[in-house]
Amino acid sequence: MTREAVVIGSGAAGSVVAxxxxxxxxxxxxxxxxxxxxxxxxxxxxxxxxTRYSSDELKSARQLGFPDGLLEPYTARTQEEAADGMxxxxxxxxxxxxxxxxxxxxxxxxxxxxFWKQDFTMRSDLGPVAGAQVADWxxxxxxxxxxxxxVERRIGVQGDLDATPARTREQAPRSRGYDMPPNPVxxxxxLLREAAxxxxxxxxxxxxxxxxxxxxxxxxxxxxxxxxxxxxxVNARGxxxxxxxxxxxxxxxxxxxxxxxxxxVDTTRNGKRVTGVRYVxxxxxxxxxxxxxxxxxxxxxxxxxxxxxxxxxxxxxxxxNRSGQVGRNMMFHNFTLAAALLPDDVHPNRSQSNPLQMDxxxxxxxxxxxxxxxxxxxxxxxxxxAGGLPLFAEAGLYAGAVGWGRxxxxxxxxxxxxxxxxxxxxxxxxxxxARNRVDLDPRVRDVHGFPAARITYSPHQHEKAAAVLLGxxxxxxxxxxxxxxxxxxxxxxxxxxxxxxxxxxxxTARMGDDPRSSVCDASGALHExxxxxxxxxxxxxxxxxxNPTNTIMANxxxxxHAIAATPVRPAPKKDRA
Amino acid sequence: xxxQGTTRREALKVAxxxxxxxxxxxxxxDGGVAVAxxxxxxxxxxxxxxxxxxxxxxxxxxADQDPGxxxxxxxxxxxxxxxxxxxxxxxxxxxxxxxxRAGASRNDFAQFLTLDRYEERAWRxxxxxxxxxxxxERNGPVPGWQxxxxxxxxxxxxxxxxxxxxxxxxxxxxxxxxxxVDALVEVAWPHTWQLMYGAPEYGGNKDLVGWKxxxxxxxxxxRGWSRAQIETGPLPGTTAVLENxxxxxxxxxxxxxxxxxxxxxxxxLVRADGNASPLRDAVQPVLQEARRxx
Numbered sequence: 001m002t003r004e005a006v007v008i009g010s011g012a013a014g015s016v017v018a019x020x021x022x023x024x025x026x027x028x029x030x031x032x033x034x035x036x037x038x039x040x041x042x043x044x045x046x047x048x049x050x051t052r053y054s055s056d057e058l059k060s061a062r063q064l065g066f067p068d069g070l071l072e073p074y075t076a077r078t079q080e081e082a083a084d085g086m087x088x089x090x091x092x093x094x095x096x097x098x099x100x101x102x103x104x105x106x107x108x109x110x111x112x113x114x115f116w117k118q119d120f121t122m123r124s125d126l127g128p129v130a131g132a133q134v135a136d137w138x139x140x141x142x143x144x145x146x147x148x149x150x151v152e153r154r155i156g157v158q159g160d161l162d163a164t165p166a167r168t169r170e171q172a173p174r175s176r177g178y179d180m181p182p183n184p185v186x187x188x189x190x191l192l193r194e195a196a197x198x199x200x201x202x203x204x205x206x207x208x209x210x211x212x213x214x215x216x217x218x219x220x221x222x223x224x225x226x227x228x229x230x231x232x233x234v235n236a237r238g239x240x241x242x243x244x245x246x247x248x249x250x251x252x253x254x255x256x257x258x259x260x261x262x263x264x265v266d267t268t269r270n271g272k273r274v275t276g277v278r279y280v281x282x283x284x285x286x287x288x289x290x291x292x293x294x295x296x297x298x299x300x301x302x303x304x305x306x307x308x309x310x311x312x313x314x315x316x317x318x319x320x321n322r323s324g325q326v327g328r329n330m331m332f333h334n335f336t337l338a339a340a341l342l343p344d345d346v347h348p349n350r351s352q353s354n355p356l357q358m359d360x361x362x363x364x365x366x367x368x369x370x371x372x373x374x375x376x377x378x379x380x381x382x383x384x385x386a387g388g389l390p391l392f393a394e395a396g397l398y399a400g401a402v403g404w405g406r407x408x409x410x411x412x413x414x415x416x417x418x419x420x421x422x423x424x425x426x427x428x429x430x431x432x433x434a435r436n437r438v439d440l441d442p443r444v445r446d447v448h449g450f451p452a453a454r455i456t457y458s459p460h461q462h463e464k465a466a467a468v469l470l471g472x473x474x475x476x477x478x479x480x481x482x483x484x485x486x487x488x489x490x491x492x493x494x495x496x497x498x499x500x501x502x503x504x505x506x507x508t509a510r511m512g513d514d515p516r517s518s519v520c521d522a523s524g525a526l527h528e529x530x531x532x533x534x535x536x537x538x539x540x541x542x543x544x545x546x547n548p549t550n551t552i553m554a555n556x557x558x559x560x561h562a563i564a565a566t567p568v569r570p571a572p573k574k575d576r577a
Numbered sequence: 578x579x580x581q582g583t584t585r586r587e588a589l590k591v592a593x594x595x596x597x598x599x600x601x602x603x604x605x606x607d608g609g610v611a612v613a614x615x616x617x618x619x620x621x622x623x624x625x626x627x628x629x630x631x632x633x634x635x636x637x638x639x640a641d642q643d644p645g646x647x648x649x650x651x652x653x654x655x656x657x658x659x660x661x662x663x664x665x666x667x668x669x670x671x672x673x674x675x676x677x678r679a680g681a682s683r684n685d686f687a688q689f690l691t692l693d694r695y696e697e698r699a700w701r702x703x704x705x706x707x708x709x710x711x712x713x714e715r716n717g718p719v720p721g722w723q724x725x726x727x728x729x730x731x732x733x734x735x736x737x738x739x740x741x742x743x744x745x746x747x748x749x750x751x752x753x754x755x756x757x758v759d760a761l762v763e764v765a766w767p768h769t770w771q772l773m774y775g776a777p778e779y780g781g782n783k784d785l786v787g788w789k790x791x792x793x794x795x796x797x798x799x800r801g802w803s804r805a806q807i808e809t810g811p812l813p814g815t816t817a818v819l820e821n822x823x824x825x826x827x828x829x830x831x832x833x834x835x836x837x838x839x840x841x842x843x844x845x846l847v848r849a850d851g852n853a854s855p856l857r858d859a860v861q862p863v864l865q866e867a868r869r870x871x
Contacts, residue, residue, distance in 0.1 A: 035693050035695065035696075050674075051673055051674050052670070052672070052673050052690055053673050053674060054671070054672070054673030054674050054675065054676075054685065054686065054796065054798070055795075055796035055797065055798050056671055056673065056686065056775075056776050056796065057774075057775055057776070058671070058771055058772075058775035058776060058779055059670050059671055059673075059776075060843065061771065061843075061846045061847065061851075062669065062670060062851075063847055063850075064670050064690075066847065068695070068696075068699035069850050070699060070702050070703060070719060071695070071698065071699050071702070073716065091716070092848065092850055093847050093848055093850055094848060096844055096847075109840060184804045184807045184808055185807075185808065186807055186808070187807070187808060187809060187810055187811070190808070221801075222797075222798065222799065222800065222801020222802065223801050223802045223807050224796075224797050224798050224801045224802070225797075225802075227839075228839050228840040228843060229839065229840065229843035231673075233673055233674030233675060233798045233799070234674070234798060234799055234801075259693065259694075259695060282693065282694055282695065283694065335837075335838055335841055337834045337835060337836075337837035337838050337841065338834055338837050339833045339834040339835075339836050339837050341819075341829070341830050341833045342811075343816050343817050343818075343819065344811030344812065344815050344816050344817075345792070345811060345812040345815035346810075346811050346812075347806075347812060348836070350802045350806055350807050351802075351807055353839060384838075387836065387837050387838055387839055388836070388839060389835070389836040389839050389842060390839065391774050391788070391791055391793040392771070392774055392775065392846070393839060393842040393843060393846065394791075394836075395770045395771075395773075395774045396767075396770075396842065396845065396846050396849070396856055397832060397835055397842060397845075397856070397860055398832075399766065399767065399770055399853065399856050399857075400856030400857045400858075400859055400860030400861065401824060401828070401832055401860050401861075401864060402823060402824060403766070403853075403857070404636065404637040404638070404762075404766045404769075404770075405636065405637065405639070405747065406639060406641070406823070407823035407824070408637075408638070408770070408823075409638050409639065409641070409643075409645070409790070410822075410823045411823055411824065411829075412774070412787075412790060412791045413643065413790055413791065414817060414819075414822075415791050415792055415793075416817075416829060416832075416833055417832070417833060417835070417836045418791070418793065418836075419792065419815070420817065420833075421833045421836040421837075423833070423834065423836040423837030423838075424837050425837045425838040425840075425841070443716075444715075444716050445715040445716060446715075447698070447712060447713070447715070449712075449715065485819065485830075486826075486830045487830075488830045488831045488833065488834045488867070489834055490831065490834045490835060490837075490863055490866070492841075495862050495863060495866055496859070496862060498859075501840075501841045501842075501844035501845050501848065501859075502840060502841065502844065503840060503844065
């Protein structure tokens with residue numbers, strides 16, 4: 001008997017789940033709210049697909065492949081504003097993730113580190129933090145390791161195991177090396193590596209799902225510099241679509257319905273088993289798709305929104321939300337930025353973005369220096385070294401700094417931001433907080449009339465302490481860049497209370513062993529509803545400071561295998577909600 | 578022929594390859610207005626509105642020893658955006674994957690992308706406004722850029738803006754010319770710099786004046802960069818003397834740290850959604866931090 005599943009979302013998690021279930025003979029329907037942007041999708045091999053993307057900054061700023069901020073707004077507020085009774089202080093394109101077949105991986109930075117062993121046992125190893133819901137994961141590194149291996153092999157990862165620091169290799173042990181050598185390192189990367197060495201740090205090639213040589217029939221990267229926020233016009237980037245979804249569709253076992261926005265998951269009358277999903281298609285028609293297995297993979301904000309919109313008499317606070325944890329523990333990475341300013345044109349954009357990584361600010365850090373900052377311990381994150389800022393982004397920042405007129409033009413002529421900096425970013429860990437949450441906005445609606453997701457968020461003292469402690473170290477490193485006129489940092493959690501500007505999202509449906517404090521179990525299954533699984537980063541109990549896509553994919557693969565291993569049960573008969 | 582004519586020719590070439598007029602039904606709330614592209618006419622604005630707009634973008638990015646926004650064709654490019662749906666495909670997203678500036682044999686950017694129903698709805702809403710349609714006004718009416726430009730340029734015309742010297746215009750604009758002009762500047766300034774420094778297929782950055790000013794290579798695919806170009810040291814003859822800066826050095830230094838994260842800045846631009854004030858709101862706290870440090 002062919003088993004069937006409906007997967008909601010076609011990004012990093014959904015594509016992997018669809019692929020893995022199809023490999024085991026399942027018939028899978030993927031519902032994706034966005035459109036397809038790759039010509040030949042499902043018909044041609046991945047190395048022959050066309051693309052609508054290009055190195056076009058205006059197209060990127062006009063959000064090709066994103067949910068529209070007018071038609072599908074998100075809203076946001078801080079914890080303090082929530083406490084004051086403010087319904088929202090921001091509205092628009094705040095979701096930060098794409099909506100297209102292949103999801104945000106179509107234009108991600110493609111950095112592909114693994115989480116570390118220590119990240120799965122933080123509560124046990126480091127203890128609690130007041131005001132945060134720090135928890136151990138119900139799985140460990142060893143549970144993910146074979147899935148990391150498989151994902152990396154399929155997607156194609158460049159790196160240099162010999163250059164990887166010993167602690168990193170110890171914390172993220174590998175059974176094999178990387179499939180490709182690293183891209184060339186930019187001149188500013190060389191300067192920063194030298195500066196890191198000067199303060200005892202170790203900058204090494206960052207693992208990236210980017211072809212440095214032809215791989216899987218796709219060509220090598222040409223180091224154009226436009227990675228994050230841009231689709232790869234030469235098809236050198238491994239992503240959810242080219243590496244997983246397109247081959248899965250071509251297998252005949254998977255179909256993708258684009259522009260299909262799922263707004264409800266249905267269950268039996270007693271609320272114990274899933275019966276199907278409801279969605280709006282591209283022409284605005286409401287439809288229903290019966291299902292005995294439904295996998296939520298729409299990313300943390302949208303997964304929480306869907307569970308909350310699926311409330312019923314038996315699930316009055318949202319589907320699977322007896323714990324009250326659905327939507328809570330919304331996490332973003334908190335960036336601390338640093339740069340050295342140089343007098344010469346050092347062409348930081350002539351490179352695959354952020355070619356180097358540094359793990360020296362990972363932590364955990366403890367001691368009087370930390371407790372003086374009001375927290376028992378601090379975890380930082382990896383540092384992405386040698387970023388570049390394209391012209392359009394530079395023009396926007398100057399517009400924010402000096403507005404219109406001669407000053408703006410003068411700054412553009414000088415070109416400091418795209419020509420004369422050596423910069424890095426610390427990808428800071430964000431602790432889970434119950435009050436950082438997604439709920440349904442009481443007034444703002446999307447174009448279909450469904451409530452918008454509302455995000456309440458403020459950084460914890462931990463994130464501020466990390467920015468103080470580690471920002472100073474980052475600044476000291478950048479001050480050592482040869483020839484620098486000066487160095488500066490922007491410790492974002494200290495400067496801005498707004499929603500962090502990152503595409504790194506996690507939490508909202510954490511997995512755990514205890515149904516009283518988690519939404520799903522280790523296999524992603526909702527504790528309370530049979531046949532509903534969560535496979536995206538919503539399941540992460542904590543959010544270590546790494547680019548998350550590798551772990552999202554590996555975890556989704558692990559969950560897909562667990563789904564495939566569940567025994568067959570007949571579909572419920574007439575007991576439909 | 579002037580820049581306006583060039584823009585029209587490009588639009589018609591994209592639309593049909595002929596010199597025929599192209600009409601498309603607009604969805605303005607006041608009963609609907611047919612937007613026409615006819616020989617010698619702007620896409621949306623009247624000749625007088627276009628004159629006022631040129632005077633405005635001339636203040637935003639003035640000409641000096643290098644061309645400014647007028648020479649870059651930004652006013653005509655904005656007009657093309659306002660009349661994006663007068664041609665098919667609409668001039669919203671340039672095509673891909675390559676222009677012909679870096680090794681490709683044809684310019685894919687020149688063929689704009691066809692929008693699907695969702696995208697067309699979103700961009701018509703942004704440009705033409707919600708027009709009283711309930712399903713588009715669940716969160717309140719959206720005035721649309723056409724209305725903002727029409728009202729704002731009308732207010733500029735009322736004070737004879739285009740007839741003043743550039744210095745007078747700058748001073749008047751900084752003093753404030755009322756809410757309609759404020760609302761215009763909120764969108765017109767971002768449109769101007771986006772088109773000045775964006776790909777020339779959108780109509781601005783004419784003759785690559787924006788990229789030449791900023792010494793920017795533009796889109797470099799499919800050629801990309803060689804290992805030698807990537808690894809080589811500072812480009813010769815590029816040393817800048819950072820004196821008499823338009824921004825205090827400490828503030829410029831602090832702002833430079835934003836260059837550490839293209840992802841963060843990209844998200845900032847996306848959130849701003851073509852408006853000026855979100856960028857100001859995000860950047861000013863960074864500069865305040867620099868002042869505090871100093």
